[in-house]
Amino acid sequence: MMLLRYEHFIETVKMKLIEDHRIIGLLGGGSMITGAMDEYSDLDLIVVYHPDYRDEIMQQRIHMAESLGTVLSVLTGEHVGEPKLVICLYDGSVPLHVDYKFLMPKELEERIEDPVILWERGTEIRGILRSTVPCYPHPDPQWIEDRFWIWIHSGAAKLGRGELFEVIDILCCIRSAVLGPLILAENGWLPNGTRRIEQFAVRAVEELQQTVPSYHLESCYQALQSSILLYRRLRLSSDRLVHRTKAEQVAVAYLDNVYASADSTKMED
Incomplete structure (x- = not known):
C-alpha cells in the first residue's frame, strides 16, 4: 500500500x-x-x-x-x-x-x-x-566465474600490501555483483545486488554477514575465505559453465600464502 x-x-x-x-x-x-x-x-x-x-x-x-x-x-x-x-x-x-x-x-x-x-x-x-516483454538482466555464470578468481587474487595482493580499505572495497564489489544476486536468484527474487536480502533471503543473511570484515588483517582474510566458500555453494553446476579450476587453485593458494606471510611478520614484530 x-x-x-x-x-x-x-x-x-x-x-x-x-x-x-x-x-x-x-x-x-x-x-x-x-x-x-x-x-x-x-x-x-x-x-x-x-x-x-x-x-x-x-x-x-x-x-x-x-x-x-x-x-x-x-x-x-x-x-x-x-x-x-x-x-x-x-x-x-x-x-x-x-x-x-x-x-x-x-x-x-x-x-x-x-x-x-x-x-x-x-x-x-x-x-x-x-x-513487448520486459527482460531483467540475470547474472551470467560464466561472466562471474571468469572474474571471481581474479578478484580474489587482487584482494589477496591488497591484503599483503596492507591496503585493507582496498580489500574491503573488493569484498563489497563481490557481494554486490556476485553473492547478492546469486542469493536473491536462489530465493526466487530479481538479482538486484544485495537489495532487501534481509527480507527476501533471511536464511542466507548469516552466510553473507561473514563476508563483511572489520578493518583488521585477519578479519579481511576470513571475509575473503567466506566469500570463496559462499560462491562455491552458489555456483551453478552446469555443463555449459567452464570452471576456471587452475585459476581457483592458484588464487586460493596465493591468498593463504599472503596471509601466512603477513601474519608471521606481524608475530615477529
Whole structure:
C-alpha cells in the first residue's frame, strides 16, 4: 500500500505534467510495481514525452524536476550510465528522494520491468507495454566465474600490501555483483545486488554477514575465505559453465600464502 505522502507527491507531479502538451504519460517503477513500498522507499518515476521535443526536454529536464517540489539537491545520472535520469532530493517534513527517467515511447520497448501507468494521454504507452516483454538482466555464470578468481587474487595482493580499505572495497564489489544476486536468484527474487536480502533471503543473511570484515588483517582474510566458500555453494553446476579450476587453485593458494606471510611478520614484530 502506498503511503499518503507518496500519493500526494505523485498527484502533484501528474497534475503539472498534464498541463504540458509535450508529456504523454507518467509511469511508476521499482517498489511501486511490487507493492513493497515503505517509509524508506524512493520514488521511481518515468516521464514519457513526445519524440518531437527530445532536445527540448533533455535540456529542460532538470528545470522540470525542480518545478515539481522544493529541491534540496538535483543531479543527472551520468555516474550510473543513465544521462536520461534526474535524481532529486526534495524538502518536506520527511525528505523525499525521487528518480525521474525521461523517455520517448519507443524507448519503453526495451525495459527491465513493466511499470505502473499513473497517467497517460491516449493509449500509445499501454499498447507498447502490451506488445513487448520486459527482460531483467540475470547474472551470467560464466561472466562471474571468469572474474571471481581474479578478484580474489587482487584482494589477496591488497591484503599483503596492507591496503585493507582496498580489500574491503573488493569484498563489497563481490557481494554486490556476485553473492547478492546469486542469493536473491536462489530465493526466487530479481538479482538486484544485495537489495532487501534481509527480507527476501533471511536464511542466507548469516552466510553473507561473514563476508563483511572489520578493518583488521585477519578479519579481511576470513571475509575473503567466506566469500570463496559462499560462491562455491552458489555456483551453478552446469555443463555449459567452464570452471576456471587452475585459476581457483592458484588464487586460493596465493591468498593463504599472503596471509601466512603477513601474519608471521606481524608475530615477529
